[in-house]
Amino acid sequence: RTQTGTGAGDQDLLPGHRCRVTESDNGGMIVRTALSVLALASLSAPVVHAEPPNALYTLVDTAALRLQTAEPVAAFKWINGGPITDPARAQQVLDTVAAEAVALRIDPAYVRTAFRNQIDATEGVEYARFGQWKFDPDAAPRTAPELTASRNAIDGYNTTMVETIAQQWDSLHAPGCIADLDTARQTVIDGRGLDPLYAAALQSATRSYCPTT
Secondary structure: OOOOOOOHHHHHHOOOOOOOOOOOOOHHHHHHHHHHHHHHHHHHOOOOOOOOOOOOOHHHHHHHHHHOOOHHHHHHHHHOOOOOOOOHHHHHHHHHHHHHHHHHHHHHHHHHHHHHHHHHHHHHHHHHHHHHHHHHHHOOOOOOOHHHHHHHHHEEEEEEEEEEEOHHHHHHHHHHHHHHHHHHHHHHHHHOOHHHHHHHHHHHHHHOOOOOO
16 A cells, blocks of 8 residues: 655644645545544534433443544554554553542542543454554545544544543443443443444443442
């Protein structure tokens, strides 16, 4: 396959960024970029509910949003030949969220486990995308946002998740946690139209939320 560099403005493919189109863009690139922006925006847009179905919805929904960053990250790694796993980055994330947990006076070990599962699930989605692109090279991405843009988005989701865990600490340790978690997961899956890959990833990413002991 031919590797291509990341072009200026590729960060616009991330959720929350607007597409910038200039007169120098050719028609094919305009169409591909616009479609990519629309697709990612539709995945990351808030799901409107009259009220959250339960206390765990916001946490699970943010976990789903974080999982969806696997798309631009996998694209960047595919184009630039980088490995899917990045132990140094994973350790940095785990250390940061553990420190945030200590600051919020919640168990850092619980938070580390939750984010270890989140990282593993995200990598699972990336591996799945690599497999698909190996089978069908024509479907592989040709452009991708800079990795720093994706990681900035991930860091934002991480902070929101730790803060939400602290806010819902009692609910996460209540007898009804498992039922609430199942309801929240299904609401997110239905509301965001997650496919089987992302539904499985969300199940894996959130599997430690309700301690069994």
